Amino acid sequence: MTTATSATLSTHLAQFPDVLEQLTAAHEAAWVTVDPHILELCRLRIASMLGAEAEMAINTPQAALTAEKRSALSQWPLSPLFTESEKACLAFTEEFVIDVASLQETTAIRVGELLGQQELADFVSALLVVEQRIRISLAWQTLFGEEQ
Amino acid sequence: MNTRNARIAPKTYAAVPLRTPLGDWQAAVVRMTALDPITTELVRLRCARYHDCKT
Numbered sequence: 001m002t003t004a005t006s007a008t009l010s011t012h013l014a015q016f017p018d019v020l021e022q023l024t025a026a027h028e029a030a031w032v033t034v035d036p037h038i039l040e041l042c043r044l045r046i047a048s049m050l051g052a053e054a055e056m057a058i059n060t061p062q063a064a065l066t067a068e069k070r071s072a073l074s075q076w077p078l079s080p081l082f083t084e085s086e087k088a089c090l091a092f093t094e095e096f097v098i099d100v101a102s103l104q105e106t107t108a109i110r111v112g113e114l115l116g117q118q119e120l121a122d123f124v125s126a127l128l129v130v131e132q133r134i135r136i137s138l139a140w141q142t143l144f145g146e147e148q
Numbered sequence: 149m150n151t152r153n154a155r156i157a158p159k160t161y162a163a164v165p166l167r168t169p170l171g172d173w174q175a176a177v178v179r180m181t182a183l184d185p186i187t188t189e190l191v192r193l194r195c196a197r198y199h200d201c202k203t
Contacts, residue, residue, distance in 0.1 A: 022169050
């Protein structure tokens, strides 16, 4: 699926096809390695926090996220629609986006307890790819005065 | 110096299908030449320190 983010990345990385190719491969791998439902919740939370409107406007089909749950995302700590694993990953995501260097040990441990150690490692790597794509795209859109 | 504890069990890495392109992407970025080598290294070291990366 071509999104505004992938279009921005393709445009600005046109002269660096190896960088674009590997970033695209990592992004595709993220969605098949990590539970796409959880990753979609985290992608939307990142987009919301960073003001990435184009990212918020799209759906990842394999995530199978209902409109009800999507609209409840901003209230995830109190919503019964979210599982404990999803809440742990969303808490991790919020700290990751705000200041990754200050991410609390308890936050990371909670994800590991609920998902497993291997899944925690996968989740962190997938989250990094998803977050970096959005941040890089937003930075270029802002620097070059492009529409989202 | 940062004294954070490890949050992931030793020798636990992201799955190969994800880790390989992620590593290749980061390597491809470092090979870019648009930025001069000194600035590139300063950014790399700043990122490594911020992310508590000892490699």
